[in-house]
Amino acid sequence: MQQAPTAGELPKLLRRDRMRDLRERAIGAALLTAAAVGALTTAGIILSLAGETIRFFGQVPIVDFFTETEWTPLFSIQKFGVWPLVSATVLTSAIALLLAVPVGLIAAIYLSEFATLHVRSLFKPMLEVLAGVPTVVYGFFALTVITPFLQGFVPGLSTFNALSAGFVMGVMIIPLVASLSEDALSAVPVSLREGAYAMGATRFEVATRVVFPAAISGVIASIILALSRAVGETMIVAIAAGMNPILSFDPRVPIETMTAYIVQISLGDTPYGSLSYLTIFAVGSTLFFMTFLMNVLSFWVVRRFREVYD
Amino acid sequence: MHHVTEETIEPRVAAGSSHPPRVRVGIPAPAVDEPIEHPAIEVRKLSLWYGPKRALGEIDLKIAAKKITSLIGPSGCGKSTLLRSINRMNELIPRVRTEGEVIVDGVNIYDRRVDPVVVRRSIGMVFQKPNPFPKTIYENVAFGARINGYGGSMDELVERSLRQAALWDEVKDDLKKKSGLALSGGQQQRLCIARALATSPDVILMDEPCSALDPIATQRIEDLMVELAREYTIVIVTHNMQQAARVADRTAFMLAGDDLVGRLVEYGLTDQIFTSPRDSRTEAYITGRFG
Ligand SMILES: Nc1ncnc2c1ncn2[C@@H]1O[C@H](COP(=O)(O)OP(=O)(O)O)[C@@H](O)[C@H]1O
Ligand SMILES: [Mg+2]
Numbered sequence: 001m002q003q004a005p006t007a008g009e010l011p012k013l014l015r016r017d018r019m020r021d022l023r024e025r026a027i028g029a030a031l032l033t034a035a036a037v038g039a040l041t042t043a044g045i046i047l048s049l050a051g052e053t054i055r056f057f058g059q060v061p062i063v064d065f066f067t068e069t070e071w072t073p074l075f076s077i078q079k080f081g082v083w084p085l086v087s088a089t090v091l092t093s094a095i096a097l098l099l100a101v102p103v104g105l106i107a108a109i110y111l112s113e114f115a116t117l118h119v120r121s122l123f124k125p126m127l128e129v130l131a132g133v134p135t136v137v138y139g140f141f142a143l144t145v146i147t148p149f150l151q152g153f154v155p156g157l158s159t160f161n162a163l164s165a166g167f168v169m170g171v172m173i174i175p176l177v178a179s180l181s182e183d184a185l186s187a188v189p190v191s192l193r194e195g196a197y198a199m200g201a202t203r204f205e206v207a208t209r210v211v212f213p214a215a216i217s218g219v220i221a222s223i224i225l226a227l228s229r230a231v232g233e234t235m236i237v238a239i240a241a242g243m244n245p246i247l248s249f250d251p252r253v254p255i256e257t258m259t260a261y262i263v264q265i266s267l268g269d270t271p272y273g274s275l276s277y278l279t280i281f282a283v284g285s286t287l288f289f290m291t292f293l294m295n296v297l298s299f300w301v302v303r304r305f306r307e308v309y310d
Numbered sequence: 311m312h313h314v315t316e317e318t319i320e321p322r323v324a325a326g327s328s329h330p331p332r333v334r335v336g337i338p339a340p341a342v343d344e345p346i347e348h349p350a351i352e353v354r355k356l357s358l359w360y361g362p363k364r365a366l367g368e369i370d371l372k373i374a375a376k377k378i379t380s381l382i383g384p385s386g387c388g389k390s391t392l393l394r395s396i397n398r399m400n401e402l403i404p405r406v407r408t409e410g411e412v413i414v415d416g417v418n419i420y421d422r423r424v425d426p427v428v429v430r431r432s433i434g435m436v437f438q439k440p441n442p443f444p445k446t447i448y449e450n451v452a453f454g455a456r457i458n459g460y461g462g463s464m465d466e467l468v469e470r471s472l473r474q475a476a477l478w479d480e481v482k483d484d485l486k487k488k489s490g491l492a493l494s495g496g497q498q499q500r501l502c503i504a505r506a507l508a509t510s511p512d513v514i515l516m517d518e519p520c521s522a523l524d525p526i527a528t529q530r531i532e533d534l535m536v537e538l539a540r541e542y543t544i545v546i547v548t549h550n551m552q553q554a555a556r557v558a559d560r561t562a563f564m565l566a567g568d569d570l571v572g573r574l575v576e577y578g579l580t581d582q583i584f585t586s587p588r589d590s591r592t593e594a595y596i597t598g599r600f601g
Contacts (some may be wrong), residue, residue, distance in 0.1 A: 088366070107528070116404075117404065189441070191437060191439060192441055192443060192444075193402075193442065194399065194402070194437065194441070195437065195441040195442075195502070195505075196443070196453070197399065197402055197430065198397060198399060198430055198434065198435035198437075198506075199430065199434070199453060199454040199457070199459065199505065199509055200427050200428065200429075200430040200431030200454065200457065200509065201427070201453075201454075201457050202427055202457075205457050209453070209456075209457070210443055213445070214443070214444050246473040294476065
């Protein structure tokens with residue numbers, strides 16, 4: 001009968017390497033710290049936002065915030081109805097999407113289904129460059145080029161307006177829609193395309209009836225992402241859309257989006273800690289909540305419509 | 311379903327009309343290869359290049375109507391390439407060049423004036439890995455008919471195609487509820503067959519249709535092929551020689567030489583190929599000495 005060897009007799013090869021165990025634990029700890037920094041920063045932002053927002057609502061009833069239709073925190077008669085800011089954000093974002101979704105999707109379908117490899121390798125980097133243009137440049141482009149141009153045939157278009165800002169914002173997010181949708185379309189397996197071609201589908205039918213529906217969750221996610229980009233976009237609307245908080249869906253007149261308002265107060269001489277100053281946290285929270293909802297929606301859409309190709 | 315019409319049999323195997331039709335084991339088949347008088351497909355001097363690389367070398371092959379023809383040979387010898395030449399699928403791959411002719415119904419489908427989309431409508435294809443669309447079972451089958459602007463009753467067409475593919479009973483209750491992808495591998499492959507049948511093709515090309523399936527699912531597909539061969543011309547690529555022996559009327563053996571160009575080595579009645587091959591390379595392959 002053989003006896004199991006005690007630890008002392010264990011062959012060297014089989015023995016645990018204490019140093020390596022230690023090293024791996026140290027690496028794990030370092031990675032955890034790095035991850036924690038990111039998470040803690042986010043938590044910090046949310047907490048300070050929440051704290052100041054709660055202070056604001058200590059002085060302004062939350063009901064007024066969501067029912068009043070005037071926003072005049074800087075006037076002597078202060079009104080705190082957030083709708084003028086929300087409507088401006090919705091209007092500029094809607095104009096942006098109206099341009100970016102059709103153009104972006106057509107570009108994506110063209111690039112993934114029709115373009116030759118050569119054309120695609122030329123276009124994709126161009127899109128990425130377009131996505132990298134600083135938004136302040138887009139803002140001035142809207143104010144100094146697009147608005148004067150549009151004034152030629154849109155009667156009553158003010159110098160600051162939602163139309164140019166929304167339009168240029170749309171141009172800005174086209175690459176986002178195009179690039180992400182193109183990724184989603186390209187990820188559809190070749191075998192599905194072949195299956196359709198083999199049944200006598202034309203290139204157009206393959207693209208619209210097989211590839212696009214199969215990629216729909218990725219496409220919708222790209223649109224929602226573009227929308228949250230538009231909602232959060234600041235420079236373009238601050239420069240080109242105006243600082244005039246009125247509840248209006250007329251795209252020709254100056255308005256003020258939520259982001260533009262935050263810029264206005266942050267850069268202005270509003271005393272720190274005053275009620276007017278606290279408004280930016282309330283508006284910031286509202287904005288945060290809107291984009292958060294969109295991200296949740298996008299997550300849900302991706303899960304709900306995801307096609308398991310395999 | 312379909313009544314068994316008296317096949318106008320070319321005098322090949324004396325398998326008769328008794329069923330099961332193609333049990334070859336133990337039947338001393340008179341392996342006399344008759345010339346194919348009216349081939350459904352005639353491949354003439356077909357060569358194909360992927361960019362600079364030649365994959366097919368002057369293939370000549372006549373494929374009999376309403377029979378099963380199998381293409382066998384070691385991996386990489388060009389079986390799939392040849393099969394995909396018959397419905398012009400290869401030209402979807404960039405930089406592919408084809409020379410030679412493929413005659414279907416007296417027309418060279420590589421004629422410049424021929425529309426490849428129309429060619430593919432009359433020649434269906436089933437792939438190695440089942441590739442149903444991420445749509446409902448119903449929409450999978452209806453797809454081809456919809457793009458063809460089919461005028462008849464879609465429900466009837468879907469039912470008929472699914473019955474032909476021996477899948478109807480398993481899926482009839484959730485035609486519009488279940489995605490084609492929710493089926494088992496074997497069911498998916500039969501769905502792909504139903505989908506191909508729904509465009510009423512004359513020819514069905516199958517590229518290793520059972521290679522991703524278990525033995526029972528494979529058996530079902532083989533039975534189905536034999537059944538379908540009453541009405542359709544079937545060309546099947548297989549690396550499984552037993553499968554070729556079980557289902558195919560004729561078998562073509564392909565091989566890529568040192569130049570890696572795939573060529574047809576031997577072609578004839580399956581019995582003859584498997585029992586008395588004329589070429590030593592065929593014999594080496596079927597006896598498992600390479601490949
Ligand atoms: N898309 C392609 N591009 C380049 N070469 C290819 C392509 N498809 C197949 N080939 C080459 O053509 C030859 C034949 O391939 P294939 O027809 O797939 O063989 P088989 O089906 O007999 O295994 C192989 O050498 C393969 O590498
Ligand atoms: Mg192959």
